[in-house]
Amino acid sequence: MSRLPTVTDVAEAAGVSRQTVSNVLNAPDRVREATRERVSKAIEELGYRPHASARRLRTQTSSTIGIRLDPVSDGISGSILDRFLHALTEQADAVGLRVLLYTALGADDEIRQLARLVDGADVDAFVLTSTYYGDPRTDWLIERGQRFVTFGRPWGINDMTDPAHAWVDVDGRDGVRQATEHLLEAGHRRIGYIGWPSGSGTGDDRHGGWAETLRTASVPDLDGLVERAEDSVSAGTAAMRRLMSRNPGLEAVVTASDGLALGALVAASGTTPVVGFDNTPVAASLGFSSVDQQLTAVASGVLELLTDSTNGPRHRLIAPELVVREETLR
């Protein structure tokens, strides 16, 4: 890798000691005119610059945020964390913070990476994504008093407002509620739900938004209106076919992701209204409604919490926004 000119290089070029170079930089009065000129000339010719690492060493901060980049996902909604990364990087840059990427093969490997970055003082703070029940990464960071914010709630922890765990999350339950109410207002009653297998905090939360809305509207036997599938278009297509064959009167469907939504639209040949989640380019391109996670607001919330030294609330629950489009394939 490229090597930068050092004080030693300048000293050799000017035929003086390192101390003299340092004097020219920090106490020029101590240096004779002629020597000062020779050193300045060498500094200019070599393009020597006081080193950023030296500045960091003085300030003891790197002004750098570490964030894990997960292996690329092939799902339609897989790009959601990339979109968050774009928003975070743009806003961090605006406040003079850098974003350093790292990778990890799992929670344990990620903890090793966190330790490496903490030991190296390469990073001042971490932004963790994809939190889950009993996430060991946050415990590790809290024990070490390391500054971090998670995009995602500390699922499974009793006290979600624990100031030790700063987090920003999107109110997925509210998003799915908005989607379901939108379909109710359009006059539909038999509104199905295609979500992920139970056990994920995010997934159960979204399912809850659909269930409580239809219960409030006293729609009967909801169990028959639910299908669980992995997050893929083909799984969404299969789930939609099961849902349709079991419910001849199915009027519309709410899904946990744009991938499942696209699959459902394909299965119904675009005749049944389907609402997705994540408002991906696919939803925008094909013109079906989807819940937007408001990632710009998420990113600013994360940065606020990272830089906030007051004793204000240590978490933000962002309200998503349903983007309404004609819910049929054009």
Added chain:
Amino acid sequence: MSRLPTVTDVAEAAGVSRQTVSNVLNAPDRVREATRERVSKAIEELGYRPHASARRLRTQTSSTIGIRLDPVSDGISGSILDRFLHALTEQADAVGLRVLLYTALGADDEIRQLARLVDGADVDAFVLTSTYYGDPRTDWLIERGQRFVTFGRPWGINDMTDPAHAWVDVDGRDGVRQATEHLLEAGHRRIGYIGWPSGSGTGDDRHGGWAETLRTASVPDLDGLVERAEDSVSAGTAAMRRLMSRNPGLEAVVTASDGLALGALVAASGTTPVVGFDNTPVAASLGFSSVDQQLTAVASGVLELLTDSTNGPRHRLIAPELVVREETLR
């Protein structure tokens, strides 16, 4: 941001001078047993660590690669650079290199950012993406002898093999040729092309792959088989409608992107074979053929060129791979 314990903190805690702390770390023999133990205890209690910035200061390298993260694109193929970033970060991590992100509002702003990162010695080398005709960024880097590799050819430069400009690119012309030959072998002759407006190196290169393949197959009056559109699904739909109305005998279509391909499939209600470019999750999900850019190979090529100190070739042209699927909407 979090502040790390310094040598001064250790000295105060142990009630010794900074020099003594430094002696304990670097020349323990010079320090009396009792003092050494007191200092070691303070180091342990405070969790003091030799600073990464100090190491960097010694080695004069940051082992960090800078790459620009473009504002998030809403296009179907917009995620292609994100997918490259995933591949680059994973492979860089494997060889001990970090990836630092920066943003820019345009070429001039990006040059200011490059200067900032060079001056700060925050980055050893740059990876530039989205090169174009007369790209001023690469001239700037070459003039300053800054190490960089572009993902994308130095379009418009006579000598593409100029060792001063290391680059990795995907042979888009070959990819579109593969797509066109695949449709010819399937028995189609009137194969249309939907690409971007003329003037982009990448776009003209891809169009060339279609044109020369059909010319070799002596397919007549190609001009009527070409449509130009911006890279969006709706523009692809409009372009496909124009193409179909002008060519009643249209048998298949090759496109410059999966976004245009999806638009064409919607316009033709999935009855006409369409081949896309970029092999995005959308192509995989909906099951149409698309040209894969082999981004893992691109990333390793970039890293090879960044770390290569031999006098080997300074560029790599990666052969893409057509992923064949049933070219109709399921």
